[in-house]
Amino acid sequence: MGIDLSTNKKGLLCVVSGIVLFFNDINLEHFLLEPLSVSFVNVKLFEKLGIALTVSGLVIIFDKLPYVSLWKKIIEVSEQIKDGFSVIKSANDIGINDIFVRHVNNIQTKRFEDKRFEDKIIKEIKRECSRKNNDGEILISCVAAMDFFSKNGPMIGETIFSLFGNLKNKCKLKVLILSPDSEGAKLREKLEPQHPLIHNIKSSIENLKNLRILFNWNEILDRDYSRLKNLLEQSLKYKLNIQNIKVENDKRIKLDNNSDLTFFGTNLIKLVINTENFDLNAENENGIINATNPNVEFRLYDFLPPVFLIITHDFAFIETYPMYKVENQGESIGGRCPMLMVRNKTNKGETETYRRWKKHFYYIWENMSHNLNEKKEKLLMNSVELFCWDDIIRKNNLKLLDFLKQNYGEGLAKKAEIEMKNDNKTIRITTGKNIILLNLKDENSRVELLIDDGINDELMVRTENGRRNIYQSYVYPANIRNVIESIQNNVCSNCYRTPTIHFSKGFETHDLYKTILELSQHRLWIFGRKNRKLFDRENYPFIDKILEKKSRQQFDWRVLFISPNAPKNIIDKAHINKNFKEELILCINVAKEYFEERGRKNNIKFNDICKCYSKERCNAMIIIDDAVIFSRIKKDENGVTKKLTNESFEIVSTDSTIGKNLVSRFEETWIN
Structure with a gap:
């Protein structure tokens, strides 16, 4: 044809027109009426027609430029457009519908940096709640998400509280939120020291409780x-x-x-x-x-969060969290990385991204989360071995029999015949009533204990100096974990399981009182006799803090003394010391002096905290927060109570049957 495009304007326009006419089979009217913001629909159509129209537009825009320069510019821009459409096409193929930044500029102003994010989230939440078959389901996995779980925050929170506060709404809301007591929360707060993360989590949990409890x-x-x-x-x-x-x-x-x-x-x-x-x-x-x-459920997880998720039937909103130490003022880990809006299906079927993240949510929900009031369990191991497996082989059975007697009943140790079976991997014990089997499992790492009356237990094996020593493992409620661990560290390391958690010594010692005074958060009830060690001057700094909390109605402190005016037979049998009554009066006066001297500041008097009882008690007890520490009263041959200092004691949760009975006994004594 021989057209010189560098000097012939008509030639250039001819080429451009030819490019456009090449696509003359495209429905221009349909395309032009489609909003350009439609999420990657007709990508191939937009790719071809868009380039053609853009080239034509460029001819008009650059009409006065030299033709060679113009042509180079057209080629450059066309390549950029082509690369851009390749990205769009790839995103479309894997189901990416949109991309936002989730960050809230200011929770007081209720403004998101990207308003489209809030608009689309609200639209999807409302659509999910209005599904015709009442099978709507919204899944959220977050750290705190205060913008979602606050009535007074951004519109998303208002929308959620409005929709799920309506009993006619049958849509399910399931929320995974980071446990504020977890190591994951503590680490995340260290990474973001400028943000009160744990406080925010607790606020969101409280709001979720208010949404859930009608x-x-x-x-x-x-x-x-x-x-x-x-x-x-x-x-x-x-x-x-x-x-x-x-x-x-x-x-x-x-x-x-x-x-x-x-x-x-x-x-x-x-x-x-x-x-x-x-x-x-x-x-x-x-x-x-x-x-x-x-229709509203939430569960807690304990690990460092990898992602923020919102999932409906049609879309998954996904924002991954990097892990690094935030140092710049105002910077945060969450809300800054792009959030992807991914469709559940494309024309090629279900999208892998949607499917995998939904599976991720339900795996955590079913296997790695717990309810707010669910008592998580922790392994606790005796500090002294129960017996040695190798000693049984050598016919040294005394420790084994003592363990069985102490933990499973007197009858199991009487007239016991012990033999090794299965190449020394099974101990078979036959008594008058029962057959007991202890089986080594998992490459000598644990022992399975089976008693034919239905009792099953599991023991742990530690190989120490070539000996397979057997320890007892068991679990205890998380709400008394801090009490047990503090007593192990400060009072007595030797504890073992009975129906309760049993410590071999340390009751009514200075170390025990110091530990509980430091540890108590919201409740301290003491069912004592003289309470002399409690009101020692070295404890005054701790008691002062308790009184301060008490004055703000943030602490429940009660102390029971035996009454000096109790019947003579009660006083005589209350303590082995003959001058017990005089010591008791002296101790009560010391407590009164404390309140006169230091309680005045908080307007708290002796009678506000302390009462006297006049009956015999079965247990000495200390109720600290959700734990009951108690020691059983022991008497001599004359029925006189022995000293309790450094005696053994037990711990139970206030939620347990024993714990509830002990709390009830204290309350009855306090009232009467």
């Missing part, structure tokens, strides 16, 4: 209908007339002629409003029966 049954029985009234009015537009309420019994309450509330005593509270029925979960929390929203 009211409690106890307050209804006490004629407090405020939360129920607000729930019914806001959620169901039902105006509760308190005058019409009739409490038929402690299980059934009539709200009006067509509406009632029934507690079924297991895990169900049924609410009937006219013709509508709502099943609420009934959950017992320390004797309080909470009515909870069955």
Whole structure:
């Protein structure tokens, strides 16, 4: 053809027109009416037509430039556009629908840096809650996500509280949130020292609890209908007339002629409003029966968080967290990396990214998380071996028999016949009543203990100096972990399992009192006799801190002394010392002097904290937060109580049966 594009304007326009005409089979009207922001729909169409139109536009824009320069510019821009469309096409193929920055500029102003993020999240949450088959499900995995779980934060939080505060909403909300007590939370807070991370997590957990707990049954029985009234009015537009309420019994309450509330005593509270029925979960929390929203759940995880996730049926929003030490003012780990919005399906089927992250969420939910009130367990091992496996082979059975007697009953050690089986990997013990088997397992790392009356246990093996020593492993509730570990470190390292956690010595020692005074956070009840060591001057700094908390209504401190005016037989048998009564009066006066001297500052008097009892006690006890420390009273042949200083003692959780009985015994003594 021989057209010189560098000097012939018509030639250049001819080429450009030819490029456009080459795509004349494209539906231009349909394309031009499509919003350019549609997420990568018709990528191939946009790729071809876009380049052609762009080239034509460039001819007009650069009309006055030299033709050679113009042509080079066209080629350069065309290549950039082509590369850009390749990125878009790849993103489209793997399901990426959009990309945002999640960061909140200021939670008070409720502003996100990228407004599209909030708009799209709210749109997807609302769409999920309005699914026709009531099968909506929103999964969130986060650190604290205060922007999601605060009524007064950004619009996302307001939306979640509005939708899930409505009983008619059947969509499920499942939240994984970092445990504020975990090592993961402590490490993350160290990485972001400028942010009160643990405080933020606790705030979000409290908000989630408020979203989940609708009211409690106890307050209804006490004629407090405020939360129920607000729930019914806001959620169901039902105006509760308190005058019409009739409490038929402690299980059934009539709200009006067509509406009632029934507690079924297991895990169900049924609410009937006219013709509508709502099943609420009934959950017992320390004797309080909470009515909870069955569609809202949250669980805690303990490890360093790798990702922030929001997952619905149609999309997954994914932001990964880097791990590094934040040093710049105002910088944060979360909310700064791009958040991807990924579709669950493309025209090629389900997207791998969506599928894998949803599986990730449910794996953590089912295998690596726990409820807020669930007692996590921890391995605790005796500091002294129970017996040595190799000694049994050599017919030295005394320690083994003593262990069986102490832990599983007197009868198991009587007339025991012991023999080794299975190439010395099984110990078989036959008694008059039972057969006991101890089997070495997992390459000599543990022992399986089986008793034919149904008792199963597991022991641990440590190979030390060529000897396979056997230790007892067991678990205890997390809410008393700090008490046990502090006593192990400061008072007595030797502890073992009975039905309780048993320490061999250390009761009523200075070390024990110092430990509990330092450790107690919200409660300290002492069922003592003279309480002399408690009010030693060396403990005053710790007691001062407790009084300060008490003055702010943040601490429950109670101390029981035996009364000097108790019946003579009670006083005579209360202590082996003959001058016990004089010592008791002196100790009470020392306590009174403390309150007169140091309690005045906080307006707390002796009688506010201390009371006297006049009956015989079975146990000396210290109730510290959620743990009960107690020592059983021992008497001599004359029925006189022996000294308790440095005696053995036991620890249980206040949630256990033994713990509840001991707490109840203290309260009865305190009241009477």
